[in-house]
Amino acid sequence: MAIxxxxxxxxxxxxxxxxxxxxxxxxxxxxxTSEPKRCSPCRQAxxxxxxxxxxxxxxxxxxxxxxxxxxxxxxxxxxxxxGDKPVYCRDCFRK
Ligand SMILES: [Zn+2]
Ligand SMILES: [Zn+2]
Numbered sequence: 426m427a428i429x430x431x432x433x434x435x436x437x438x439x440x441x442x443x444x445x446x447x448x449x450x451x452x453x454x455x456x457x458t459s460e461p462k463r464c465s466p467c468r469q470a471x472x473x474x475x476x477x478x479x480x481x482x483x484x485x486x487x488x489x490x491x492x493x494x495x496x497x498x499x500x501x502x503x504x505x506x507x508g509d510k511p512v513y514c515r516d517c518f519r520k
Pocket of ligand 2: 495496497498516
């Protein structure tokens with residue numbers, strides 16, 4: 426029976442990728458019955474985020490939108506704004 430290339434929609438990025446006949450054969454020899462859910466770039470990214478670690482730590486700082494209590498400008502703060510504390514933009518904070 427002939428195996429044909431299959432197009433699958435990536436569950437991560439939503440783009441369509443080809444699950445080739447060769448890959449399907451490979452999956453079979455590995456005893457895998459399920460199809461891949463992600464395209465290879467997403468699979469690689471996934472492996473890196475899960476496998477990596479140890480180096481660098483988080484360089485990205487989560488910023489939260491907030492409104493400055495002094496001037497009313499919208500700004501971003503590196504912590505989650507709570508109602509009990511006023512939040513200031515960088516300009517007002519310096520004063
Ligand atoms: Zn993808
Ligand atoms: Zn301000």
